[in-house]
Amino acid sequence: GENVEQHPSTLSVQEGDSAVxxxxxxxxxxxxxxxxxxxLGKRPQLxxxxxxxxxxxxxxxxxxxxxxTAKHFSLHITxxxxxxxxxxxxxxxxxxxxxQFYFGTxxxxxxxx
Amino acid sequence: xxxxxxxxxxxxxxxxxxxxxxCQVDSQVTMMFWYRQQPGQSLTLxxxxxxxxEATYESGFVIDKFPISRPNLTFSTLTxxxxxxxxxxxxxxxxxxxxxxxxxxxxxxVV
Numbered sequence: 001g002e003n004v005e006q007h008p009s010t011l012s013v014q015e016g017d018s019a020v021x022x023x024x025x026x027x028x029x030x031x032x033x034x035x036x037x038x039x040l041g042k043r044p045q046l047x048x049x050x051x052x053x054x055x056x057x058x059x060x061x062x063x064x065x066x067x068x069t070a071k072h073f074s075l076h077i078t079x080x081x082x083x084x085x086x087x088x089x090x091x092x093x094x095x096x097x098x099x100q101f102y103f104g105t106x107x108x109x110x111x112x113x
Numbered sequence: 114x115x116x117x118x119x120x121x122x123x124x125x126x127x128x129x130x131x132x133x134x135x136c137q138v139d140s141q142v143t144m145m146f147w148y149r150q151q152p153g154q155s156l157t158l159x160x161x162x163x164x165x166x167e168a169t170y171e172s173g174f175v176i177d178k179f180p181i182s183r184p185n186l187t188f189s190t191l192t193x194x195x196x197x198x199x200x201x202x203x204x205x206x207x208x209x210x211x212x213x214x215x216x217x218x219x220x221x222x223v224v
Contacts, residue, residue: 032211034213043205044156046214099211100146100171101146101156101158101213102158104155105154106154
């Protein structure tokens, strides 16, 4: 099955700086890569996603890049704000195996005001 | 995106008992997914529930422990059976082809 690794497990940045979270996946059939933000005590919320036919996608301060050859993808948050503090999860899925999402281990991001 | 109503939101149960968690979706969906999130951990897929067929379980999860029902395209239940303290966790259902929507979760504490 799919194995998704995520780094770092914790990340602290100063407000206004950028944050980068990286994930690798093992199954070359994976073709969809979403990122979720989970605030304390709340359900995960989708913040951005990318499909395997795209190398980069951006939505305001958030961007995701995908390198299919190397099987890794990254989340980039620019101009971080305190409200960006949360746990972020990457995931990978494949239509070939039923659209199940396999999640990374999570990154706890703290933005210091 | 779909809206999911999940209940109960939390429960405290005695070991050896069972708890059934329900998820109701506001639209018809082919697949529903059940996840477990242990404290401070990631989300682990328990099983995939398709309407009209038996659920497909991930490695480490078995039907006797986590029976799932999927009577129609908008509803599913997950039962945590013969509970032990190790089952204390948050259980979430989700739906979606891409961009999962999650239920609000059930925080289970087994004492």
